[in-house]
Amino acid sequence: MKVFQKSTELQKYLLEINELGGKSVGFVPTMGALHEGHLSLISISKAKTTTTVASIFVNPTQFNDINDFNKYPIQIDLDLELLLNAGCDVVFIPSFEEVYPAGTFEKIDLDLGRVGSILEAANRPGHFEGVIQVVKRLLDIVQPDVLFLGQKDYQQCCVISKLITHFQLPVKLEIADTVREIDGLAMSSRNMRLNTQERQSAIKLSKALFHIREHLHEQDLSELILEQKELLATDPLIHVSYLEAVKQVSMEPLDILKNNTPMTLLIAAKVGEVRLIDNILISSSQTLKIPEIKEV
Ligand code: PAF
Numbered sequence: 001m002k003v004f005q006k007s008t009e010l011q012k013y014l015l016e017i018n019e020l021g022g023k024s025v026g027f028v029p030t031m032g033a034l035h036e037g038h039l040s041l042i043s044i045s046k047a048k049t050t051t052t053v054a055s056i057f058v059n060p061t062q063f064n065d066i067n068d069f070n071k072y073p074i075q076i077d078l079d080l081e082l083l084l085n086a087g088c089d090v091v092f093i094p095s096f097e098e099v100y101p102a103g104t105f106e107k108i109d110l111d112l113g114r115v116g117s118i119l120e121a122a123n124r125p126g127h128f129e130g131v132i133q134v135v136k137r138l139l140d141i142v143q144p145d146v147l148f149l150g151q152k153d154y155q156q157c158c159v160i161s162k163l164i165t166h167f168q169l170p171v172k173l174e175i176a177d178t179v180r181e182i183d184g185l186a187m188s189s190r191n192m193r194l195n196t197q198e199r200q201s202a203i204k205l206s207k208a209l210f211h212i213r214e215h216l217h218e219q220d221l222s223e224l225i226l227e228q229k230e231l232l233a234t235d236p237l238i239h240v241s242y243l244e245a246v247k248q249v250s251m252e253p254l255d256i257l258k259n260n261t262p263m264t265l266l267i268a269a270k271v272g273e274v275r276l277i278d279n280i281l282i283s284s285s286q287t288l289k290i291p292e293i294k295e296v
Contacts, residue, residue, distance in 0.1 A: 001084045003091045007141040024049040027144030032056040033073040033189035037179040041148040042086040055092040062130030115158040132163045152178040154279045186278040198272040201237040209280045240269040
């Protein structure tokens with residue numbers, strides 16, 4: 001496994017190995033603190049492309065809360081070991097200056113519209129602007145054929161899809177299923193900050209999502225959502241910031257289940273001091289596959 005800190009060296013290497021053409025590069029951007037979710041992206045990339053590049057960069061511009069940034073877990077040595085074991089080919093670990101040369105914080109001129117203003121965006125002002133800024137920069141450096149993202153960050157997937165479409169970036173977006181702990185908790189780098197009690201409470205987020213999906217055929221969606229919000233509110237460790245169903249891809253509001261309308265049910269909550277997000281896909285037939293998000 002090759003590790004690069006400089007973009008020019010990474011680009012030179014990728015050009016060299018593709019001297020004869022015919023290679024395809026899969027890219028898995030991360031902020032480190034890797035877990036099974038990231039590693040599943042590596043293995044999907046390995047199956048679908050010839051060279052898998054992962055990046056580790058904790059991007060300060062996407063944190064609207066400086067405490068969150070300061071507390072973000074850093075474990076580079078362990079991450080490198082995990083990537084090596086997962087068979088990752090190349091790791092890019094740029095410095096801040098490498099990603100933002102000469103200290104520029106130039107934001108991308110792109111109106112994200114609805115997906116950039118609701119739910120996560122409303123709760124974390126500036127977050128998605130920071131995400132598209134860094135993802136655009138990383139895509140420009142790595143120039144992958146396929147970009148692999150996890151469905152757990154559903155709104156992020158929609159926003160990045162919009163970025164790709166808007167700038168007509170020559171990259172295909174692949175979205176992989178959320179990887180869950182055995183009890184249903186969506187894997188996240190933030191889970192390691194939960195204490196034992198909070199970890200127990202955190203299970204309730206995915207339970208609420210699955211409960212709603214399971215009971216949709218017998219109960220009204222908005223009623224189910226309200227009930228689950230009330231139930232979650234009885235846990236003093238949990239503070240729900242939203243639990244909402246939206247139309248898939250456009251993320252338009254939706255509170256009645258219309259036939260065959262593919263929906264995503266999203267939740268964000270603070271469990272103790274740790275903010276967690278999760279989502280599941282729903283359709284009235286409940287047989288939906290993850291769509292490839294194109295234009296949003
Ligand atoms: O999902 C993440 O870890 C980050 O938002 C990403 C895509 C690596 C950009 O910093």
